[in-house]
Amino acid sequence: MENTAPLKPTETELEILQILWQHGPSTVRFVNEEQSKTKETGYTTTLKLLQIMHEKNLVSRDEESRSHVYRAAVTEEETQQHLLGRFLDTAFRGSAMKLVMQALGNHRTTPDELNQIRHLLKKLEDDSSNADS
């Protein structure tokens, strides 16, 4: 076996994963068009990236039809979780608190979202009160 994905996508790889997560399995053509919406990108550039990501097991592909169809091989959540961990360490020296405070303080959050967070807080509190059960 040499199967497990590295789960440490580069910036550009992440952009592509976002497209796949958002739109589901896609052809190179489609991914390239999406990419080009934000930044002029050559077709073979996108192709190459997807091929590399395939080698790394970040995506899988269906070669049935002529135009291969690529799909994310890692989930958005697990990737975010992993990136978040790294980011927390490098940028916030591990303090989830500081990160949360800054994120809440400096980015528009709707009242509804604040409520969701409030619920989560309550849940966390409940969990911790009957900790080692």
Add this chain to the structure above:
Amino acid sequence: MENTAPLKPTETELEILQILWQHGPSTVRFVNEEQSKTKETGYTTTLKLLQIMHEKNLVSRDEESRSHVYRAAVTEEETQQHLLGRFLDTAFRGSAMKLVMQALGNHRTTPDELNQIRHLLKKLEDDSSNADS
């Protein structure tokens, strides 16, 4: 003028900034020793990095004494804020909510910290109720 810092430190530059933020103005020697605690690093490697960072205006330096003393030219908060913004976009497609939820959900947070966040939430709520004043 061509003065303003780029504020987009690389991974290694960020490590060095962390050391400067944590310990204040430091010599190359000191920074190198700190760095070496986590990862064997050549002296000239650290030196070169600091010189590059100086050119980029990420750090300033005092050349009075023989051993130059470097100090961070950007604050920890503004840098974190900037990095957070980027990270939010690339990893969480802009949803501060999702990021906060994941950060709270997956990293041990003490009851006291939860309280602090609760206070912040209350403050945010108050602010939004008398919005455009």
Add this chain to the structure above:
DNA sequence: TTCTTTTTACGAAAAGCTTCGTATTATTGA
């Protein structure tokens, strides 16, 4: 079939980041 278009494969250039070797300059102390 034959020409055109679309796609994949692949190698290598381009760009950015990190590391290191070497030269030079300054400092110290015997």
Add this chain to the structure above:
DNA sequence: TCAATAATACGAAGCTTTTCGTAAAAAGAA
């Protein structure tokens, strides 16, 4: 003064990531 030590400056090698050119294969249209 002179050797040994410690610092800076600088270029370039080594890596990783990204971009692109070109060739070959496949599909479709005339």
